[in-house]
Amino acid sequence: MGTITAKPHGGGRKAAIRGKQVSKLKSLLRRCPDATIEQVREHLGDVTSATVCRTLNRIGWTLKTARYKQTERGVFRSPFCNPVFTTKCGRLYEADCMQILPRLPDGSAAMVFADPPFNLGKMYGPKSRDRRPEQEYIRWCQSWLRECVRVLRVGGSLFLFHVPKMAMQLGSYLVNDHLRLLNWIAIDYNLGVAIPNRLTPRHYALLYFAKGIRQRSTSYATRSRHAATVGKM
Numbered sequence: 711m712g713t714i715t716a717k718p719h720g721g722g723r724k725a726a727i728r729g730k731q732v733s734k735l736k737s738l739l740r741r742c743p744d745a746t747i748e749q750v751r752e753h754l755g756d757v758t759s760a761t762v763c764r765t766l767n768r769i770g771w772t773l774k775t776a777r778y779k780q781t782e783r784g785v786f787r788s789p790f791c792n793p794v795f796t797t798k799c800g801r802l803y804e805a806d807c808m809q810i811l812p813r814l815p816d817g818s819a820a821m822v823f824a825d826p827p828f829n830l831g832k833m834y835g836p837k838s839r840d841r842r843p844e845q846e847y848i849r850w851c852q853s854w855l856r857e858c859v860r861v862l863r864v865g866g867s868l869f870l871f872h873v874p875k876m877a878m879q880l881g882s883y884l885v886n887d888h889l890r891l892l893n894w895i896a897i898d899y900n901l902g903v904a905i906p907n908r909l910t911p912r913h914y915a916l917l918y919f920a921k922g923i924r925q926r927s928t929s930y931a932t933r934s935r936h937a938a939t940v941g942k943m
């Protein structure tokens with residue numbers, strides 16, 4: 711006679727999604743926010759639709775319940791994905807960029823313009839954190855820039871506005887990530903804050919990149935061929 715070990719949940723499907731499975735679920739949701747319950751079940755293995763739904767509620771995702779009942783498949787979206795303003799030209803989101811960007815499809819943006827906090831200790835609201843150790847700040851910028859490059863379509867343009875020191879570091883990161891630097895535009899800025907033992911900055915950098923092969927229809931360089939490369943603030 712051998713030993714019989716009781717199977718979890720009487721041998722049925724798992725009643726809860728925990729630990730690594732939750733991370734796996736979250737990563738799927740980031741990549742495919744429109745995944746169906748059925749797709750989630752396939753991805754996670756041995757779980758029921760009810761378990762998936764309970765877990766989605768627990769981790770703060772909402773279900774479009776009516777549709778779920780109708781089709782048993784249900785499309786769900788994150789509450790963060792609701793735009794605050796919508797027109798026929800597009801949608802405006804107001805949230806942490808890392809809650810929105812990972813949910814946008816690859817190649818869905820014609821242009822990205824980034825004017826991020828410069829890590830100078832400014833207050834941008836209760837949740838802002840504009841004074842981080844330099845390497846942590848760079849890693850944070852790289853995380854949202856990586857997403858920007860992913861959502862940018864081939865032929866699209868990416869603009870990054872920053873202080874020259876960070877423009878150098880983030881610019882070199884971007885050049886290694888499928889982007890071509892078209893122009894370093896110097897924005898004339900006379901109100902630079904004095905920094906001890908250094909020259910007072912008198913310009914900001916506006917880096918202008920294109921993704922992949924240039925396509926005339928979306929390349930801003932072709933439209934502003936005669937524009938000066940020195941701007942004024």
Ligand SMILES: C[S@@+](CC[C@H](N)C(=O)[O-])C[C@H]1O[C@@H](n2cnc3c(N)ncnc32)[C@H](O)[C@@H]1O
Pocket residue numbers: 805806807808825826827828834835838839
């Ligand atoms: C240098 S200001 C840019 C201002 C903007 N260009 C304008 O004209 O209003 C940086 C902006 O980034 C926003 N911000 C800070 N952290 C953010 C985050 N994690 N996700 C999205 N926006 C953020 C701040 O609220 C602030 O409005």
